[in-house]
Amino acid sequence: MNRRTALLNLTGLALIGLTETKNLLAMSVAPKRNLANGFHRFKMGDLEFHVVTDGHIFMKPIQPNFAPGINKNTVEQELNRNFASKDNVELSINVLVVKSEERVILIDSGCGANFGKDSGWLIKNLAEAGIQVNQVTDVVITHAHPDHIGGLTNENGKLLFPNSQVYLSRIEHDFWMSKAPDFSKSKIKDPSLIKFVTDVARKNIIALADKLHLFEDGDTILDCVTMQLAPGHTPGHCIAKIFSKGEELYHIADLVHSAVLVVEHPEWGFDGDNDFNLAVASRIKVMDQLAKKRSLVFSYHLPWPGLGHMRNKEKAFEWIQQPMMIPD
Ligand SMILES: [Zn+2]
Numbered sequence: 001m002n003r004r005t006a007l008l009n010l011t012g013l014a015l016i017g018l019t020e021t022k023n024l025l026a027m028s029v030a031p032k033r034n035l036a037n038g039f040h041r042f043k044m045g046d047l048e049f050h051v052v053t054d055g056h057i058f059m060k061p062i063q064p065n066f067a068p069g070i071n072k073n074t075v076e077q078e079l080n081r082n083f084a085s086k087d088n089v090e091l092s093i094n095v096l097v098v099k100s101e102e103r104v105i106l107i108d109s110g111c112g113a114n115f116g117k118d119s120g121w122l123i124k125n126l127a128e129a130g131i132q133v134n135q136v137t138d139v140v141i142t143h144a145h146p147d148h149i150g151g152l153t154n155e156n157g158k159l160l161f162p163n164s165q166v167y168l169s170r171i172e173h174d175f176w177m178s179k180a181p182d183f184s185k186s187k188i189k190d191p192s193l194i195k196f197v198t199d200v201a202r203k204n205i206i207a208l209a210d211k212l213h214l215f216e217d218g219d220t221i222l223d224c225v226t227m228q229l230a231p232g233h234t235p236g237h238c239i240a241k242i243f244s245k246g247e248e249l250y251h252i253a254d255l256v257h258s259a260v261l262v263v264e265h266p267e268w269g270f271d272g273d274n275d276f277n278l279a280v281a282s283r284i285k286v287m288d289q290l291a292k293k294r295s296l297v298f299s300y301h302l303p304w305p306g307l308g309h310m311r312n313k314e315k316a317f318e319w320i321q322q323p324m325m326i327p328d
Contacts, residue, residue, distance in 0.1 A: 038125035040305040040324065044296075045244025047098055047224060050129045051298070051305040054093035054110030055119030057147065059257075062089055066261045067268035068187055075261070075268075082260040089258050093147060094306035095122055096251055096298055097131060098224065098242055104131060105138045105222055107240060107251050108300060109151030112160070114200055122151050123160065136161040138222055141168045142253035142300070143237040144176050144201035145272075152204045159207060167221055168205070169229065170214040172236025176201040185275040230255055230286050232279025233272070239286060249296045255283050257301045259319035263287070266316060287317045296322070 040051040059065045066089060067075050079086050098105040110122035123133055139161060141149050152166065153159055175181055176198060183194055205212065215221055217229035217238075226241040233254045240251040256262045257270050266283045273279035290297055290310040299306040299319075308321040 038121065039129040041129070042307075044242075044249060045247045047100055047242070047244045049099070049249075050097040050126075050131065051307070052095045052097055052122060052125045052129055052131075053304060054095050054122040054125070054147075054151065056093060057091045057111075057115060057119060058088045059091060060088035062086065062261075064187070065089070065271045066258060067265070068271050070265075070268050078260060078265070084260050089261070090303075091257055091301040092304045092306060093119055094298070094300055094302075094304060096242075096306075097126070097129070100224060100244075103137045103222060104135050105140060105225070106136055106161070106164075107140050107225075107242075108142055108148040108253070109139055109161070111147045112151035112153065113155050114146045114150040119147070120151070133161050134163050136164045139164050139166045140221065140225060140227075140240060141166060141172075142240065142251070143234040144168065144172050144205065145234065145254070146197055146200040148253070148300070149204045150200050153207050157203060157207050159211075165211050165213060166208050167213050167215055167227075169227065169236035169238050170216060171229070171231075172234060172238075173205060173212075173214055175235045177205060183274065185277070186273065187271045187276055230282045232275050232277075232282040233270075234274045237282075247296075249298055250290060251298045251300070252286065252290070253300055255286055256299065256319075259302055263310070263317050263319045264313065288312075291317060 038053050042049050062079070063070070063072060063075060076086055093110055095110050096107040098107065111119040113120055126133070139152065151160065181198055183189075188194065215227050217227070220226045224242055224244055226243070227238045228241065230237055230239045230253070237253060239253055239255060242249045242251060257272075261268055262270055262283065266287065267280050269276055269280055287310045291312045294309065297308055297310055299308070302308070302319060303321065305324070308319055310317050311320055
């Protein structure tokens, strides 16, 4: 058996005729489906959605990033009970793309070049989904942290979505552009970290110039997105209700960063929240609304592709991940 025959036998191709081989090869270059290509596609009403992965961030150590001040054994028992790593919490970075007849809307822009090679995959994966950067008409920013606004520009400050208008809450804009953003209610005290997040927010806001549009709490923008203030993670942090033909989906941005730790124990909290206690209050209030309404929820940081439901569980909540929805 020569080398070529051995290879064909190995791949199983020698067992079928030449025509079938050609068909098989043709199948392998057919338009990509939405599984295992860095994006996930589904529909709701007149809208088509893609969830596109920007990569992931590993938060390590778990405490005090999560559950600061909570007994270590209690936290480890909860991680163990849920088969979760005791070493780190993996945050997915799920970017939602909303396509209507007229628009291609991104909700947040990923990390860009701010967090190294484990993230910043958005533009490559948008292309996998057949979406080019110059086709994006609008980007809605839920809040101006670097993993949400950082993908708007490259290292040199050049806009990466050149034809896009960008929408940000007025409160969020004013916070980051103020002379000294107030971190007094945050557990983050490291000046270099505060400088980093502030610099990235300002750099991107300034680069937008007249492409930036500011919205207020409760505003509906782009005909299908209503912005709702859920403050605490940042002062202007918003969730987004996306709606079409009587159906709706809630993008909850950074309301939660771990199903095991802060959906099931919202009061344990997240160190990265600008106002720790206000974030706990907003988290409980919004999760309660979502659970009562049985709403479809999209999460930026819960496991890929971030679609599911919040359900009441004793005095708190649990995250029920939705099976993948594959359209025709
Ligand atoms: Zn985030």
